[in-house]
Amino acid sequence: MLRVAIDGPSGTGKSTIAKATAVRFGLEYIDTGAMYRALGLKARRTGVDEFNEDAVREMLGITSIDFNGGATMLDGEDVSGLIRTNEISMAASNISKLAIVRAKVDEVSRHLAATKDVVMEGRDIGTTVIPDAEVKIFMTASPEIRAERRYKQLLEAGKEADYDQILKEVQERDYQDSHREVSPLRQADDAVFLDTSNLNIEEVVDAVADIIMDKTGRRA
Numbered sequence: 001m002l003r004v005a006i007d008g009p010s011g012t013g014k015s016t017i018a019k020a021t022a023v024r025f026g027l028e029y030i031d032t033g034a035m036y037r038a039l040g041l042k043a044r045r046t047g048v049d050e051f052n053e054d055a056v057r058e059m060l061g062i063t064s065i066d067f068n069g070g071a072t073m074l075d076g077e078d079v080s081g082l083i084r085t086n087e088i089s090m091a092a093s094n095i096s097k098l099a100i101v102r103a104k105v106d107e108v109s110r111h112l113a114a115t116k117d118v119v120m121e122g123r124d125i126g127t128t129v130i131p132d133a134e135v136k137i138f139m140t141a142s143p144e145i146r147a148e149r150r151y152k153q154l155l156e157a158g159k160e161a162d163y164d165q166i167l168k169e170v171q172e173r174d175y176q177d178s179h180r181e182v183s184p185l186r187q188a189d190d191a192v193f194l195d196t197s198n199l200n201i202e203e204v205v206d207a208v209a210d211i212i213m214d215k216t217g218r219r220a
């Protein structure tokens with residue numbers, strides 16, 4: 001059994017690295033943030049107050065989240081594109097504070113990891129979701145570098161971008177994600193710390209492969 005947990009703040013390149021690692025080692029890639037995003041999207045769409053526990057509980061009772069060949073499915077609809085906006089980033093961060101929401105996402109995540117070798121990325125995979133994962137990595141990069149990467153991504157996609165505003169949002173979300181009461185963003189004691197500030201994607205993927213090799217003896 002091989003379960004690779006990759007945690008860290010947004011914008012560190014976690015998703016890109018986790019996907020590449022999945023291909024390299026033949027693992028299933030699971031993006032837990034996408035589930036919080038899907039729930040944030042549903043709340044915004046249906047007018048559910050994402051801070052109101054009772055309203056959110058009711059929403060969870062009539063909501064299904066799943067993955068289908070890499071696509072994020074909300075009640076059977078592919079919402080992969082719709083969840084990648086600034087508005088939904090904040091909605092996801094807000095709704096992820098609720099313990100009932102975390103319990104739902106944890107349940108789906110553990111179910112997905114029960115029968116397959118996985119690389120799972122999020123904020124609390126190594127600490128809470130799969131505390132006995134064979135490999136745990138805590139990936140980070142400075143807020144300025146992360147804001148710059150996001151800024152460039154937006155410009156490349158032909159979208160408008162304001163660096164200072166993006167940096168402010170990065171810092172806001174970091175603070176919120178690492179200061180919430182339930183399962184805050186935190187490095188597990190036995191996680192390997194990986195600072196990607198001065199590394200390119202290929203270098204990070206290689207570093208992750210080395211860590212996996214080191215911990216499990218498995219080669220790509």
Ligand code: DC
Binds near residue numbers: 032092177
């Ligand atoms: O990784 P991401 O940016 O797509 O995650 C969106 C939000 O979901 C993030 O602000 C915090 C929350 N999240 C979480 O609380 N726990 C996880 N394991 C993954 C994401």
